[in-house]
Amino acid sequence: MKKFNVINYHITNKCNYHCTYCFGKFKGQDPSIDEAKKIINNIASYFRKNKINDGRINFAGGEPTLYKHLDELIDYSNSLGITTSIITNGYLLTPERIRSWKGKISIIGISVDSLSSDSNNKIGRCYLNNSISLTQLKELSNSIHECNIDLKINTVVSKLNINENFSELYRALKPKKIKLFQMHLIDGINNKSKKYEITKKEFDEFCKKHQEFESIIIAEPCGSMENSYLMINPEGEFQLNNNGNYKTFGNLNTNSLYEILKNVPLDSNKFNLRYLKEGSR
Ligand code: SF4
Numbered sequence: 142m143k144k145f146n147v148i149n150y151h152i153t154n155k156c157n158y159h160c161t162y163c164f165g166k167f168k169g170q171d172p173s174i175d176e177a178k179k180i181i182n183n184i185a186s187y188f189r190k191n192k193i194n195d196g197r198i199n200f201a202g203g204e205p206t207l208y209k210h211l212d213e214l215i216d217y218s219n220s221l222g223i224t225t226s227i228i229t230n231g232y233l234l235t236p237e238r239i240r241s242w243k244g245k246i247s248i249i250g251i252s253v254d255s256l257s258s259d260s261n262n263k264i265g266r267c268y269l270n271n272s273i274s275l276t277q278l279k280e281l282s283n284s285i286h287e288c289n290i291d292l293k294i295n296t297v298v299s300k301l302n303i304n305e306n307f308s309e310l311y312r313a314l315k316p317k318k319i320k321l322f323q324m325h326l327i328d329g330i331n332n333k334s335k336k337y338e339i340t341k342k343e344f345d346e347f348c349k350k351h352q353e354f355e356s357i358i359i360a361e362p363c364g365s366m367e368n369s370y371l372m373i374n375p376e377g378e379f380q381l382n383n384n385g386n387y388k389t390f391g392n393l394n395t396n397s398l399y400e401i402l403k404n405v406p407l408d409s410n411k412f413n414l415r416y417l418k419e420g421s422r
Contacts, residue, residue, distance in 0.1 A: 144191070144193055145371055145402070145407060145409070145412055146188070146193045146195055146196050146197060146416070147196075147197045147199060147371065147416055148184050148187075148196070148197070148198050148199070148371050148372075148373065148398075149198075149199045149201050149370060149371060149372040149373070150180065150181075150184070150198050150199065150200055150201065150372075150373045151165060151167055151201045151202055151203065151372055151373065151374050151375060152171065152172070152177065152200055152201070152202060152203075152205050152208045152211065152214070152375060153171045153202045153203040153204070153205060153207055153208040153375055154166065154167055154168075154169065154170075154171075154202070154203045154375055155171070155202065155203045155204060155207040155208070156202060156203045156204040156207065156230070157204055157207065157230070157232055157233065157268045158204070158230055158232070158265060158266050158267060158268060158272075159265040160254070160264050160265045160266050160297075161263075161264060161265045161331070161333065161334050161337070162264075162297065162299060162324050162326075162331045162334035162337060163265075163330075163331060164325075164327055164330060164331060165201060165202055165203055166330050166331070167203075167374035167375055167376070167380075167387075168374070168376065169374060169375040169376030169378075170375065170376075171208055171209075171375055172375060172376075172377065173210075174210040174213055174214070176377070176394070177210060177214050178214070178217055179393075179394065180373060180377050180393050180394070181198065181214065181217055181218055181221065181223070182221075183393045183397060183398050184196070184198060184223070184373075184393075184398055185221045185222075185223060186397060186398070186399060187397070187398040187399045187402070188223065190399045191399070195224065196223050196224065197223065197224040197225065197226055197247070198218050198223055198224075198225050198226075199225075199226045199227065199228060199248075199250075200214070200215070200225065200226070200227045200228070201227070201228045201372075202229075203375075204229060204230055204232075204233070205227055205228070205229060206227075206229055206233045206234060206238075207233070212241070215242065215245050215246060216245065219245050224247050225245065225246050225247065226246060226247050226248035226249070226250065227246060227248075227249055227250065228250035228251075228252065228293075228295060229249070229250070229251060229252070230251070230252050230266070230273070231251040231252075231253075231273050231277070231278065231281055232268060232272070232273050234249075234251075234281055236280060236281065236283075236284035239281065239284040239285055239288055239290070240284060240287075240288060242288070242290065243288040243289070243290070244288075246290055247290065247291060248290065248291040248292075248293055248317075249285050249290050249291070249292060249293070250292075250293040250294070250295050250320070251278070251281065251282075251292070251293070251294055251295070252294075252295040252296070252297070253273070253278065253294055253295070253296055253307075253310065254266050254296055254297050254299075254301075254302055255272075255301070255302045255305060256275060256305070256307075256310060257302075257305065258270075258272060260301050260302055260305070263301050264299075264301050264302075275310065275313065278310070278313075278314060279313055279314065282313075282314040282315065282316070286315065291317040291318070292314065292315070292316045292317055293316055293317060293318040293319070293320060294307075294310070294311065294314060294316045294318075294319050294320070295319075295320045295322065296319070296320070296321050296322070297322045297324050298321055298322065298323055298324060298339060298344055298347050299324035299334070299337040299338070299339060300336070300337045300338070300339055301337055303339055303343055303347055306350060306351075307351060308350075308351060308353060308354070311351070311354050316357065317357065318357050318358075318359060319351070319354055319357055319358045319359070320358075320359045320361060321344075321347065321348055321351075321358060321359070321360050321361065322361045322366075323339060323341065323344040323361065323362045323363045324337055324338060324339065325338075325363040325364070325366075326338070326385065327382065327385065327386065327387060328385050328386045329386070329387075330387065341362055341363070344360075344362055344363075345360075345362075348360050359415060361415070365411055365414075365415070366382045366411075367381075367382050367383060367384070367385075367408070367411070368381055368382070368383055368406055368407055368408040368411065369407065369408045369409075369411035369412040369415065370382055371402075371407070371412075373393060376392070376394075377392050377393045377394040378390075378391070378392050378393075379391050379392070379393060379398065379401050379402075379405070381405060381406075381407075383406070390404060390405050391404075
């Protein structure tokens with residue numbers, strides 16, 4: 142078994158935003174804390190059996206800060222020696238909460254797809270027509286840096302933001318990594334956003350526009366996540382983006398992740414390209 146040391150646990154479907162091209166939509170209710178801990182134990186066992194000493198669980202959603210037991214789960218993962226990280230839209234995040242995560246979370250990823258309220262409204266990246274402001278983002282990034290947590294900024298590039306330039310944002314927030322995703326369609330999840338697709342050439346040009354940050358940009362064109370993004374949905378199912386679908390390979394409530402992964406067509410080259418540049422923390 143290759144060293145697949147990052148597991149993305151999509152702990153909730155709930156989100157305060159309603160992005161038109163959202164990839165983070167799954168079936169099922171939020172797990173109870175006991176059910177979630179069982180999943181964490183299963184992941185810990187997979188890391189142990191494969192002698193993975195730098196295993197990381199990335200909490201995602203939906204919006205993971207809406208999962209009511211998130212902090213307990215972060216503590217629990219830490220107690221098992223597992224590094225944790227989180228990807229959030231940041232809207233509900235506060236400096237106090239970030240400080241409470243000091244020493245427990247290695248990376249906070251904040252997704253920012255636009256700084257224009259008009260574009261954010263078109264994307265659905267807003268709550269009651271309000272989206273996170275640059276001032277709020279700066280406040281959050283300051284707290285993240287003060288707590289010695291790595292900051293990552295994720296941006297999905299589509300027809301709705303292709304003409305924007307994020308350089309000023311990146312200079313202000315000083316992220317350690319920037320992840321740029323070419324918007325892609327998942328069958329049955331976000332097909333209605335086909336009209337917002339961009340070509341690979343357009344995506345490359347967007348990346349080039351930000352070449353000042355080349356050393357910290359991880360570009361994810363369409364297809365890069367196929368067979369390389371290991372995810373568990375709120376129901377505990379292991380799923381893989383496979384041929385434009387979310388394919389299910391088993392449920393961690395009834396099967397061990399170690400056994401499930403023996404039958405999953407993972408692409409280690411794509412996995413390594415993404416996470417080696419991201420760093421091992
Ligand atoms: S913020 Fe993320 S999880 Fe929420 S709707 Fe947008 S893409 Fe989906």
